[in-house]
Amino acid sequence: MTNANYEFAAHVKDLPVGKTKCIVASDKEILLCHIAEGFFAVDNLCSHAAERLSAGKLKGHKILCPLHGAAFDVRDGCALSRPATLPLRSYGVRVEGDDILINTDP
Amino acid sequence: MTQTTLDPGSARAPGPSIADTLRTDAIPAPAPLLETNYSFLGNTDLDPQRYTSKDYFQLEMDKVWTKNWQWACREEHLQDVGDNHVYDIGDFSVIIVRVDESTVKAYLNSCTHRGTRLLGATGSGYSQAFTCPFHGWSWELSGSLRHVPGRWDFPHISDETHSLKEVSCESWGGFIFINIDPNAAPLAESMDVIPEHFSHFPLHQRRIKLHVEKILPANWKAAQEAFMEAYHNFETHDSPNGANAQYDVFGSYVSRFIHNIGNYSPQSLSDYPGDKWRDPPLTEQELLSMLAVEQRPLKDGETARAVAAASMRKNLGAELDVDFSQTSDSIMLDSIEYHMFPNMFFFPGVLVPMVYRFRPLGNDVDKCIFDLMILEPIPEGADHPEPPEPIRLEIEQSYTEVEELGWLGKVYDEDTGNLQLQQQGFKIARKGITLGNYQEARIRRVHMTLDEMMEK
Numbered sequence: 001m002t003n004a005n006y007e008f009a010a011h012v013k014d015l016p017v018g019k020t021k022c023i024v025a026s027d028k029e030i031l032l033c034h035i036a037e038g039f040f041a042v043d044n045l046c047s048h049a050a051e052r053l054s055a056g057k058l059k060g061h062k063i064l065c066p067l068h069g070a071a072f073d074v075r076d077g078c079a080l081s082r083p084a085t086l087p088l089r090s091y092g093v094r095v096e097g098d099d100i101l102i103n104t105d106p
Numbered sequence: 107m108t109q110t111t112l113d114p115g116s117a118r119a120p121g122p123s124i125a126d127t128l129r130t131d132a133i134p135a136p137a138p139l140l141e142t143n144y145s146f147l148g149n150t151d152l153d154p155q156r157y158t159s160k161d162y163f164q165l166e167m168d169k170v171w172t173k174n175w176q177w178a179c180r181e182e183h184l185q186d187v188g189d190n191h192v193y194d195i196g197d198f199s200v201i202i203v204r205v206d207e208s209t210v211k212a213y214l215n216s217c218t219h220r221g222t223r224l225l226g227a228t229g230s231g232y233s234q235a236f237t238c239p240f241h242g243w244s245w246e247l248s249g250s251l252r253h254v255p256g257r258w259d260f261p262h263i264s265d266e267t268h269s270l271k272e273v274s275c276e277s278w279g280g281f282i283f284i285n286i287d288p289n290a291a292p293l294a295e296s297m298d299v300i301p302e303h304f305s306h307f308p309l310h311q312r313r314i315k316l317h318v319e320k321i322l323p324a325n326w327k328a329a330q331e332a333f334m335e336a337y338h339n340f341e342t343h344d345s346p347n348g349a350n351a352q353y354d355v356f357g358s359y360v361s362r363f364i365h366n367i368g369n370y371s372p373q374s375l376s377d378y379p380g381d382k383w384r385d386p387p388l389t390e391q392e393l394l395s396m397l398a399v400e401q402r403p404l405k406d407g408e409t410a411r412a413v414a415a416a417s418m419r420k421n422l423g424a425e426l427d428v429d430f431s432q433t434s435d436s437i438m439l440d441s442i443e444y445h446m447f448p449n450m451f452f453f454p455g456v457l458v459p460m461v462y463r464f465r466p467l468g469n470d471v472d473k474c475i476f477d478l479m480i481l482e483p484i485p486e487g488a489d490h491p492e493p494p495e496p497i498r499l500e501i502e503q504s505y506t507e508v509e510e511l512g513w514l515g516k517v518y519d520e521d522t523g524n525l526q527l528q529q530q531g532f533k534i535a536r537k538g539i540t541l542g543n544y545q546e547a548r549i550r551r552v553h554m555t556l557d558e559m560m561e562k
Contacts, residue, residue: 018492057186057232060495066188069225069233081227083239 004092005105009041012098020063022054025104029054030091032102033074035061040074041091041102047072048084115146115543121373124352124364131435132412138303139364139436143354147550151538156553157325158532163471167196169559170448175296177281177450177463178202180314182490183230184210184282188247190231193284195465200273200284201225201236205247212275212284218268219243219254229496236270245270279452280310280490298357300446307437307454309461312481313490316510319477320499321467324525326474327552328532330449330464332521334552336365336441337545340375342520346383350374353547358555359447361548367439367457368397368411397439397457398513415439418457428483430456445548447555456483472529473501478518 009023009032021032022044029044031053042063044053051067058064062071062080070084077088092103125142128135156162178193184204191202192215199215201224215224217238224236235252237244244252249270254260274285276293278301283293294301322329332338336348351365372387388396393410395401400417404410415435423430430438433456441458445451451462459481467473477496484490497508505522506515532539541550 057188059230059232059492062230062495064232066232066234068235068237068239069190069231071227071231081225081231083237 004103006092006094006101007104008099009093009102010100012095012100015039015100018058020054020058022052023102025102028104030102030104031063031074032093032100033058033063035074037061037075039093039095039100041093042072042074042077042088046070046084047079047086047088053088113146114149115144115547118544119350119371119374120376121350121371123350124366127366127369127411128364128436132415133432133434135434135436136306138299138306139434139442141354142352143356144544144547145355146543147355147547147554149541149543151540152550152553154532154535154539156556157328157529158471160471163325163466163469165560166466166556167469169562170556171195171465172198172286173290173559173562174287174448175276175283175285175290175293176448176465178212178284179230179282180493181210181277181280181282181310182313182493185490185492186232188232188234190225190233191282192225192228192231194228194468195286196469198286199223199225199228200286201270202275202282202284203247210275210277210282211247211249212273212282213249213270214273214286216271217243218270230493279304279308280312296359297446298360300360300444300452303444304452304454309452309454309481311484311486312459313484314479314493315482316480316508317477317494317496318479318499318505318508318511319475319496320503320505320522321501322474322476322522322525323472323501324474324529325471325532326449326464326466328528329474329476329522329525330445330451330462331549331552332525333443333451333462334361334363334445334548335542335545336363337542338524339365340378342524343517346370346372346375346388349378351545353544355547355551358551358558360444361551362442362444363548364436364443365441366411366436367441368393368414368435369409411435411439422456426483427485429486445552447552453481459483476522 007025010021015034017034023030030041031044032041046065048070051065053063056064056066061075063074064071068083071080072088077090079085079087091106094101179191183191187204189204193200200212201215202212205211222238222240235244242255246252250265274290276283336351339345339348347370348365350371351363354362372384375384390410391404397414399414415438418438419430438456442455443453449464453460461479463477464474467475505518
């Protein structure tokens with residue numbers, strides 16, 4: 001069993017498809033993303049130059065870094081384009097009623 | 107045979123023409139659709155090496171792809187400042203970016219320091235500046251130099267010498283076009299009748315509903331030519347429509363076909379094999395049943411075409427919140443396809459609202475990328491939503507894997523299913539490629555324009 005520590009992150013009604021929200025939990029910045037396939041959460045800091053991805057843009061399932069344009073797949077954190085090569089950490093997400101919960105201790 | 111007594115290219119399929127149908131539609135077609143424009147372009151064979159020769163391919167790169175306008179993305183891909191789109195053609199790669207609310211610019215995707223490609227991905231992206239992944243040189247969205255690490259070592263550079271290299275960029279109909287040629291003439295000079303015709307059925311007021319990008323095992327010309335005539339409909343699609351399609355050539359850059367949906371000409375199939383759809387011909391009720399529209403028993407005198415068009419006006423109009431009350435039967439239903447040299451297709455129709463683009467895959471003479479978009483009308487004045495990311499299909503994948511294509515998935519599989527065989531056949535052909543004088547005239551026009559480009 002992996003550790004699990006699901007914490008409240010946002011209300012479903014406050015995060016329409018195409019939007020993101022940065023959550024600070026356990027000293028980590030986590031980016032919660034709502035895409036057509038559901039809710040996903042990844043590190044908010046780009047694995048390349050630590051820029052905040054919350055200042056970037058979500059396009060489909062890609063989050064794009066505002067500094068150098070690196071793209072990551074928010075579904076699993078994979079780096080999709082240079083200059084990023086390392087993935088973002090990906091966090092489990094659970095929806096309970098109107099609450100979106102993130103596993104901050106994956 | 108009677109054909110030998112006619113001037114070449116003047117023979118037509120027996121039975122009523124497309125123009126005859128359009129004249130009797132319940133809501134008449136706009137003027138450009140009533141225009142016919144064909145003249146005989148010759149009947150000599152084409153050399154099959156045009157589709158297979160690496161030398162010919164290189165000539166195309168040098169004289170066609172780097173000299174002609176081609177759309178790279180839609181304006182809706184570039185809604186926010188910093189939105190960008192990377193378009194690749196052969197060895198070239200171009201970044202198109204929204205610089206501010208009223209400015210879109212295009213740049214060669216290459217560092218002005220030591221040449222490195224700046225954005226590695228293709229398609230849509232976003233950033234507030236461009237940074238080279240090699241030494242970290244960066245540029246503003248406007249293309250001017252932003253930062254050069256260790257600037258003390260580069261006293262010999264300036265914005266004038268080391269800004270990003272601009273590429274000509276214009277927009278039309280909601281599309282962003284680029285031209286790599288530094289001396290490119292304005293886009294309008296390559297569009298013949300398109301701006302005037304499409305003023306009757308504008309494309310900017312549409313959104314990308316679906317974008318499928320598939321790799322095809324054929325030269326880009328062979329692939330696009332599979333979509334330039336409806337002569338193949340009987341054999342490839344097992345379909346009665348198309349044998350009497352109308353073909354128009356408007357100039358060096360633009361041609362068109364119109365093929366009716368919701369009716370057909372049994373007479374046009376008079377020398378096709380068997381009696382299928384000819385004797386007995388399809389009834390109007392059967393014709394209606396072949397269309398993806400609301401079904402109901404037809405009353406005496408009602409035609410499938412009129413009922414289908416009326417049903418689409420009502421139902422699709424309500425679904426999309428778009429007023430189709432004055433939209434002609436032809437625009438509602440027909441497959442109307444404009445081709446713009448070298449590789450672009452625009453459909454003004456509502457039931458058949460496609461956009462196609464064909465281009466080589468890198469420098470591979472035997473493979474190409476086929477972009478298929480469905481452009482759905484949006485209400486007047488409405489904002490464009492963020493466009494969907496393209497669904498990418500490899501050679502061996504089927505269009506039926508794209509659920510959103512519905513019944514069209516099978517049709518596109520049929521259209522592209524012959525290409526590998528044709529590309530292979532080109533290589534062993536002992537004679538030239540023969541074209542019909544009328545039905546395949548659009549293909550000939552593209553090759554004539556290619557010839558003109560090669561001579562420049």
